[in-house]
Amino acid sequence: MTTANGNFNGIQEYADDQGLKLDWIDQKGEWGVKASVDGQKGLTLSDVQVGSYGDPPPQSDNQTGKPRGAASRPNAYRIGGYQVRTKSDIWLVNASMLYEEALQRQWSSATDVPWHTIRPLPDDIERAQCQLATFLTEVEFVAADVPGRWVASTSPDYFEPRMFLITQIMDESRHLDVFRKRALANGGGLMQRPNVTTSGVVGSIDLSRDFTEMSSRLHISGEGAVLSIFRMGELMAYNEAEKRIYRLAAQDESRHVAFGVMHMRYLAETEPDRKEEVHEYLDEGERALVAGNQNPAARDTAQSEALAILLGGGEKNFDEGYRKLLAIRKRQAKEYVQRIRSAGFGERFDNGRALPELMEYVRS
Template sequence: MPDTTTQASEEEQTESPAQQPVIPPEFQRPPLDMGWATAPTERPPLPKDFGPEGFTLRKADAGSYGWAPDVWPYRNDTPRGAWPAPEAQRGLVAPYTIYEKAEVWAENAADLYEQGIRERWAPATDISWSSIEPLAEHTEAALDQIFTNISEQQYNSNQVLMGWLGEISYGFHEVKLYLSTQVFDQGRHVEAFRKRALSNGGGLGVQMPGFMHRTTYAAFKFSEFIFYTNILRASFLLALCGASDKLARSQADRELFEHTASDLRRHLAYGADHIKHYLRADPVNRDRVNTWVMRGEAMMAADLQRDKPLREALILALGDTIEEGKAALKELRSAQLQKYLRTLEAASIYNHGDELVPAFQAAIESP
């Protein structure tokens, strides 16, 4: 690769050149103004007692800096707490479309952001790849089919989530920051499971039917998208990771599932807290969420019912015999449903077990 002047050393060294520049005559130092120094913004307290978690966003955003208004008033990239430029000097109106707090907010976003950074991992080096032993060909193929499914669905969730970032106005920075960690997590899931599928004599399997993929792309509202990915899809994947006692064949497999589960718990926590906030903001939102719930369940059912390779792979991977595998798949589906229902409860949607979309219920009960 050519020299791009960007090959960073272990830590980029900043420089202090003493060379005296020749200042072009057009460039003269403007007279001192310092109007910016009189901006009437809040003076925050000096932070202290950082503790093991350091200088967190919650500690930094003291006083009014931590208060997000119900409607963000600035149509550009003014940071919350800064003094806005006069209207005539604000430049272009930004293309953001989400200015209402209820559409993105979750009280736990700032904490989940810091947690996401603390719990980061690198698949290249944090997985014991050398612990993987050769497996029977059909067992490896079954695992690879499952890994293919995870990698693909996470790429889909990741792509669509990134697309939403540019819709969210600048004032809700906790949310944008948290979602950036989720983007980063999902990217890691894409490559980690791909690496696993290519590391033990197998390869990728068959792609998914894609009903949920289409549904995430087609979401008209950010909260709708979050329901599909952070509640429905994440609940199912987290419960799958919870079956690692049956699925994992090596230390590497266990680590993969454990790290992924740790990430997904944050995604679920954001999703549940956001939907709860959204529901509390306006009674009419409950009907909207119900529509998304029904739509999501129907599309998830379509995927489950049509994904024969995944079904058969799970049966082979979960049991020593096909009958054992089928029983274990039924247990897995039940665990996935329970995880989903508990997450809905955390989002203040109660007793939904009695109202499941019939096709979804059938896919769970007769996998």
């Protein structure tokens, strides 16, 4: 038997004796690379982005599922049919770091939430909590369902953001289950489903045909709004269990939002011709942030009324709760502006393009 480099030292005779082919042994990608281990974090995905292995191509012609950097096999089936084959369509600088962080910060909705601290609540409070939990159960389903469709559509050459999306799917599954558990943990139950899938941003997330289009709607508009609410969870929690749920969910959401912001920043820097298109998505997202159905704090919805009851401490304090809800809307608007500036699209706040109603919240 010969290989690309002829017989190799001493192994040939053994291979012949054993009836082995060993013709794979000289087919390899770049050889001699050695990743160094960071003492504190262990061997991370960033650490193995060495040599050509850390260098995804600007365009991927990989339709066979070949791992990035491996030697190709000419007779491999074209199993992929990947839609995302342009790096800037999905890339961000720190996906591998966000992926590792996601792995390290997984938590259990069964055992990390002190469920025993939930005590019977007044009926109006319990109903409001269950209405909000019903809304969040459905929203979290969408937040896992949509990235799931993009995982198999992305070239394995861009596996870092692809694998981050897989961690997001796990996170959102846990969010779905933790809010479902809350609805069923205290004598209440699920309430009427909100109108989030047929209109507003959540509906259009499902319809996105481009990854950045989806990401701006999901990671920036949708999850950004939800993150601001989770961060104020102390104000609407009635026990340690609810506080913990909001705190742990916020930790995950901030990672998902960071993914969207960093992707948008990468796109702005590498494909400035696409900025106007992204501004269009943001126009739509701002309208939904103020008045749409995907945002529990948006006005005149079952979930915003439920929030006002939780924030005020019951139906009798609805007005007080509504004033606190306005504070949440302001926080949402301000955090949104910070994120968009950080993503490299801040010009919309300086040139008058941003929705005036949104800017009122920012200024007030």
